[in-house]
Amino acid sequence: MNFTAYNTIVVKEIYRFLRIWPQTLLPPAISTALYFLIFGKLIGDRIGTISGASYMDYIVPGVILMSVINQSYSNVVSSFYSTKFQHNIEELLVAPVSNVVILAGYITGGILRGLLVGFVVAFIAMLFSEVVVQNVSIALLIALMTATMFSLAGFINAQLAESFDAISLIPNFVLTPLSYLGGVFYSVSMLPSVWQIISMGNPILYMVNAFRFGFIGVTDVDIQLAFMMTGGFIVVMTIFSLFLLHKGTGLKQ
Amino acid sequence: MNALSISQLRKVYSNGFEALKGIDLDVEEGDFFALLGPNGAGKSTAIGIISSLVNETSGSVTIFGHDLQKHRNQAKSCLGLVPQEVNFNQFDTVKNILLNQAGYYGMSRKLASARTEHCLKQMDLWDKRDTISRRLSGGMKRRVMIARAMVHAPKLLILDEPTAGVDIEIRRSMWAMMQDVNQQGTTIILTTHYLEEAESLCRNIAIIDQGRIVENSSMSQLLARLQVEHFVLDLAEALITPPDLEGYQIELVSPKVMSVAVPKTKGLNQLFNYLTQHNIQVLSLKNKTNRLEQLFMDLVQAKTSRVE
Ligand SMILES: Nc1ncnc2c1ncn2[C@@H]1O[C@H](COP(=O)(O)OP(=O)(O)OP(=O)(O)O)[C@@H](O)[C@H]1O
Ligand SMILES: [Mg+2]
Numbered sequence: 001m002n003f004t005a006y007n008t009i010v011v012k013e014i015y016r017f018l019r020i021w022p023q024t025l026l027p028p029a030i031s032t033a034l035y036f037l038i039f040g041k042l043i044g045d046r047i048g049t050i051s052g053a054s055y056m057d058y059i060v061p062g063v064i065l066m067s068v069i070n071q072s073y074s075n076v077v078s079s080f081y082s083t084k085f086q087h088n089i090e091e092l093l094v095a096p097v098s099n100v101v102i103l104a105g106y107i108t109g110g111i112l113r114g115l116l117v118g119f120v121v122a123f124i125a126m127l128f129s130e131v132v133v134q135n136v137s138i139a140l141l142i143a144l145m146t147a148t149m150f151s152l153a154g155f156i157n158a159q160l161a162e163s164f165d166a167i168s169l170i171p172n173f174v175l176t177p178l179s180y181l182g183g184v185f186y187s188v189s190m191l192p193s194v195w196q197i198i199s200m201g202n203p204i205l206y207m208v209n210a211f212r213f214g215f216i217g218v219t220d221v222d223i224q225l226a227f228m229m230t231g232g233f234i235v236v237m238t239i240f241s242l243f244l245l246h247k248g249t250g251l252k253q
Numbered sequence: 254m255n256a257l258s259i260s261q262l263r264k265v266y267s268n269g270f271e272a273l274k275g276i277d278l279d280v281e282e283g284d285f286f287a288l289l290g291p292n293g294a295g296k297s298t299a300i301g302i303i304s305s306l307v308n309e310t311s312g313s314v315t316i317f318g319h320d321l322q323k324h325r326n327q328a329k330s331c332l333g334l335v336p337q338e339v340n341f342n343q344f345d346t347v348k349n350i351l352l353n354q355a356g357y358y359g360m361s362r363k364l365a366s367a368r369t370e371h372c373l374k375q376m377d378l379w380d381k382r383d384t385i386s387r388r389l390s391g392g393m394k395r396r397v398m399i400a401r402a403m404v405h406a407p408k409l410l411i412l413d414e415p416t417a418g419v420d421i422e423i424r425r426s427m428w429a430m431m432q433d434v435n436q437q438g439t440t441i442i443l444t445t446h447y448l449e450e451a452e453s454l455c456r457n458i459a460i461i462d463q464g465r466i467v468e469n470s471s472m473s474q475l476l477a478r479l480q481v482e483h484f485v486l487d488l489a490e491a492l493i494t495p496p497d498l499e500g501y502q503i504e505l506v507s508p509k510v511m512s513v514a515v516p517k518t519k520g521l522n523q524l525f526n527y528l529t530q531h532n533i534q535v536l537s538l539k540n541k542t543n544r545l546e547q548l549f550m551d552l553v554q555a556k557t558s559r560v561e
Contacts, residue, residue: 008356087340091401094304094334095357096326253266253307 005097006105013109017075024075024113025120028067032121035063036128039185050187051218057131060122061139061212062184065146067121069179069204070171072114072147076106076154077167084158089251099245103155103238110151111144118143131215138223139214145230146207150175152237159244159251178204188220203229254318256282256331256409256440257303262312264298264464272298274464275312280457282317282408285435286442287455287472294461296444297337300413304334317408330358333407335398337414337444343387347378347397350386351404358405365404372400375430377423392419399427403434410434411442416450428454452476483541484521486511489534498527512541 017024036056044055051058083089092102125131133139153170161167182204188196199205200221210226213219219226245251257280264273272295280286290296301307303314305325314321319328341350348369355365373379376396381389386397395415402410412431416424431454435441445451451458451472458475460468468475491508501524502514515521528535 002357002359004359004361005357008353012353083342086343087338088342090306090336090340091354092357093306094329094332095354096329096359097357098326248308252305253301 002097002101005092005095006101006108009092009102009105010108010112013075013079013106014112016079017109017113024071025117028071028117029120029124032063032067033124033127035059036125040128050190053131053216053218054129056129057216058187058212058218059185060125060129060131061215062182062208064118064121064125065143065208065211066179066182066184068114068118068143068147069150069175069207071117072110073150073154073157073175074171075113076110076151077158077161077170079109080106080155080158081161081164081167084250085164093251099242103241103245106155107148107151110154111147114147114151115143118147133215134217135214137214139211142207142210142214142226142230145227145234146211149230149233149237152234152241155241156237156244159241159249162250178202179208181205182208183220184208203233206230254282255315256280256284256317257442258315259299259303260313260315262299262302262314263310264295264302264307265310272464273302276461276464276466278459278466278469280409280440280442282440283435283438284440284457285431285455286440287451287458288442288444288461289446289448289451289458290461295464296461297413298464299461300334300336300411300442300444303411304332304336305329306336330405331408333402333405333410335395335402335410335412335415337417339394339398341386341394341397341401343385345386346383347373347386347389348382350397351401354401355404360405368404368406372403375403376400377426392423395419396423396427399430407439409440409442413444414446415443416445416447424450481514481516484513484515485539485541486513487536487538489536492533496527496531496533498524 036059040056040059044059047055049055049058080089157167157170181199182202183199188199188205191199206221206226206229209219209221210223210230213223257278259276259278261275261277262273263271263275265271276295276299278299288296288299298307302309303316303321305321314328316328317331319325319331321328345353351369351372352365355368360368370379373382376399378393378396378400381393386394389397395418399412399415402412416427419427428450431441431443443451443455455472457471458468459466485506488509488511492505492511493508495503495505495511497503500516500519504512506512513524515524525535
């Protein structure tokens with residue numbers, strides 16, 4: 001395993017998202033501050049409590065995790081796609097760098113950006129809410145796994161995409177709807193029963209609830225199932241990414 | 254040992270086009286090898302397969318004894334590639350491009366910095382090290398790619414048209430650099446459309462056409478086969494009709510400039526005897542292909558020496 005190459009890719013990725021921080025770090029900070037202000041403070045005060053938590057405390061974990069999802073995903077998809085688009089990926093393909101190292105390097109970059117933004121958003125949340133994290137290890141572990149999973153999703157999307165349009169398709173038509181329907185702003189128990197069942201097919205629901213459990217000890221789903229499901233996705237997507245790299249899909253003629 | 258050994262290499266692209274129709278090629282260690290051929294012949298396809306950028310359909314490639322299929326990483330470590338098209342990160346600085354490359358080859362930070370400095374200085378780019386590469390001129394971008402390819406001191410350096418679109422002064426310095434690197438032991442494979450460049454640099458040559466090797470020999474053997482050489486003669490006085498000398502094809506380019514096709518078997522003495530007999534004075538004689546280049550070089554060199 002070529003660790004120097006891995007470090008090189010990771011450092012390059014960190015440098016990239018820090019250098020363009022007005023595009024990468026600032027927007028999620030602003031939009032989540034607005035969520036907290038509008039949903040949490042203005043509307044939330046009239047909603048009362050869900051499962052014993054104030055509405056503000058209830059939405060904080062989901063909003064943080066939503067940022068982690070979006071940021072880790074978009075970091076990898078845009079970085080790897082532009083690397084491919086500029087033919088810059090050839091540097092890595094010519095060099096003695098294995099596919100595992102290429103994948104690990106880009107995924108680490110995505111995880112780091114996801115978690116960094118997660119911490120920024122958590123910090124902003126502290127300005128609005130007094131929520132105390134009850135189980136730090138569960139919260140951190142599920143955040144890490146979620147970031148990994150969506151970094152992988154971004155990587156696969158970048159490999160399969162043949163145009164810039166194709167890389168905005170998934171965030172707009174899959175990620176955003178699934179996040180909003182993933183119980184960030186409500187408890188599934190508030191839904192009519194048929195929608196409750198449909199919601200159970202949404203993987204983001206499990207991660208949001210597991211993360212919320214880490215924060216305020218409240219969940220709509222089985223925590224073990226949430227971990228197993230996220231872990232399962234990670235394994236399957238890793239294998240699929242490596243398969244695409246091995247075949248050279250979108251990278252080699 | 255062979256630096257490169259290719260056997261029965263075939264490539265069929267996904268659209269069904271057969272770009273390589275089973276080529277065999279051996280390049281000895283230390284060689285300066287020319288890979289020539291018209292546009293679309295399959296040169297870049299072959300180079301793409303050698304450098305793991307294109308998947309071969311069948312056949313095998315061995316680099317310094319390492320089979321590309323079985324020991325890909327060892328094979329890759331021996332190879333440095335200067336691709337035909339610019340492919341570095343256009344938003345990165347020149348120095349970072351080289352440092353990253355060194356990192357991909359597993360070099361320590363310290364060694365990477367030293368090699369980066371060495372290669373950038375060698376390509377006359379050291380004062381551009383902090384420039385964002387997008388802002389470089391086309392010729393500078395090519396030099397960045399050469400510097401990048403040499404950062405890990407590869408044993409085999411493959412250059413796909415490195416001198417395309419490069420001004421003649423820089424081209425000359427690239428030639429000097431390539432010869433230098435070759436003399437220090439690096440095997441070089443060069444692709445170019447400037448035949449005089451290949452002629453003056455390379456010892457062995459292969460010509461590809463339509464996916465097949467149509468010629469593979471030493472440069473001197475190939476040149477010996479050249480039947481006719483073209484010369485251009487500047488005359489002291491204007492002529493109205495070209496001289497008529499059997500065995501030579503003589504044309505007037507202008508009243509005072511004559512072009513002569515000289516068969517190898519005839520040589521130049523007979524021509525000059527004839528011209529002397531007919532009192533035609535020749536001021537200068539040049540090989541037709543290098544004429545413009547020489548003229549241009551003279552002008553450029555005159556200009557720069559005046560500036561200094
Ligand atoms: N991705 C591709 N899909 C289909 N055909 C291709 C592809 N890439 C190259 N070709 C075809 O393969 C042939 C060989 O191309 P290649 O780039 O190897 O030529 P070349 O010898 O390098 O030419 P040049 O001197 O113009 O660079 C050409 O006919 C080209 O059109
Ligand atoms: Mg080519």
